[in-house]
Amino acid sequence: MASTFDYRPTRAVISLSAIKENVRNLRKQLSNNTDMIAVVKADGYGHGAMQSAQAAIEAGAIMAAVATPDEALELRTKGFSHPILVMGPSPITFLSEASKQNIAVTVTGVQWARDAVEELKDFKGILTVHVKIDTGMGRIGIRSEQELKELLKILEGTSAIKIEGTFTHFATADEKDSKRTHKQFEAFTQLVACFPQRPKLVHAANSAAALRFPEFALDAVRFGIGMYGISPSDVVKAEQPFRLKRALRLETEIAYVKQVNAIEPISYGGTYEAQPGEWIATLPIGYADGLKRGLRNQEVLVRGQRVPIVGTICMDQCMIRLPEHVSEGEPVVILGKQGTEEITMEEWATRLGTIPYEIAVTIARRVQRQYFGD
Numbered sequence: 001m002a003s004t005f006d007y008r009p010t011r012a013v014i015s016l017s018a019i020k021e022n023v024r025n026l027r028k029q030l031s032n033n034t035d036m037i038a039v040v041k042a043d044g045y046g047h048g049a050m051q052s053a054q055a056a057i058e059a060g061a062i063m064a065a066v067a068t069p070d071e072a073l074e075l076r077t078k079g080f081s082h083p084i085l086v087m088g089p090s091p092i093t094f095l096s097e098a099s100k101q102n103i104a105v106t107v108t109g110v111q112w113a114r115d116a117v118e119e120l121k122d123f124k125g126i127l128t129v130h131v132k133i134d135t136g137m138g139r140i141g142i143r144s145e146q147e148l149k150e151l152l153k154i155l156e157g158t159s160a161i162k163i164e165g166t167f168t169h170f171a172t173a174d175e176k177d178s179k180r181t182h183k184q185f186e187a188f189t190q191l192v193a194c195f196p197q198r199p200k201l202v203h204a205a206n207s208a209a210a211l212r213f214p215e216f217a218l219d220a221v222r223f224g225i226g227m228y229g230i231s232p233s234d235v236v237k238a239e240q241p242f243r244l245k246r247a248l249r250l251e252t253e254i255a256y257v258k259q260v261n262a263i264e265p266i267s268y269g270g271t272y273e274a275q276p277g278e279w280i281a282t283l284p285i286g287y288a289d290g291l292k293r294g295l296r297n298q299e300v301l302v303r304g305q306r307v308p309i310v311g312t313i314c315m316d317q318c319m320i321r322l323p324e325h326v327s328e329g330e331p332v333v334i335l336g337k338q339g340t341e342e343i344t345m346e347e348w349a350t351r352l353g354t355i356p357y358e359i360a361v362t363i364a365r366r367v368q369r370q371y372f373g374d
């Protein structure tokens, strides 16, 4: 999968075999009646939506899920031929295209259903939908039996809409206390029972729930972050039934090396002052690549050792302090393993006060993705 432009050593190296292994391992934990939906929104959490979706399908997933209509269309444009579900809201104007491209969309509520039926009045095709039930996420979906009944009645008004599935989303499945998750599941079960005909795919579990509560797996799980080898939280990490294998490694090479011979300011603002004798190297990666400015002082790996980023991170470059002279061209691991050391998205997330999900999607498009293990 070589790209036309490949002159920059800064790249994300992605293991498709790791993705496949994570998918296979989770499938082994689930009953044979539970299918897997591979969540590849936000360009496969930064790993490449198309490649990740294909890898997941090869490992046994039946469907890809995305957040937006555009993400679904991008998969179709790239030749992805398996079922796709748009989990977020779709504008009504997307529906005929969705039907043509065999993309299932989410019914977000009563008004959406009304608008959809109106839009598809003279429509000849079939639109596949999943009805979203809000059991405690507070985002999209109907919230009561009354609303569900009203919605189902509206959808009966057209033969152009086929209800393939219904789903809910857990808000706290990654937290220690599972009370809310159990409550959400209970509420979901009650509302699912209101369908005159149980939809073919009833699904609730995200990665955290799929890994911790196999009893909530139902007809399918929506496997997102875990597919890429990242645990949703430390709680899940401690409880997960198998080791997730990280799929992404962010690496670069030393572009320039110098030894300073006096006290010298380094980078914008001159906030770091190198001491005489220090070896300072420049890396061709910066905040426009996803190496956030807040990561100053974060370490990277050179020759299997942790070395610190020093000074302000620039848009396209940053500086590190080496314990000794190292040649230009020396490999540097920004995220991933080198020797026995490892720098994880969790480590960055802690430093930045966020969650690993945000780190994964922060690695910029500009960073070349390289795939192996196909």
Ligand SMILES: *Cc1c(COP(=O)(O)O)cnc(C)c1O
Residues within 6 Å of the ligand: 039, 041, 087, 169, 205, 206, 207, 208, 222, 223, 224, 225, 226, 232
């Ligand atoms: C993002 C998302 C998922 C996947 O969640 P993970 O925690 O990454 O597994 C599942 N369902 C919905 C509705 C989502 O938005």
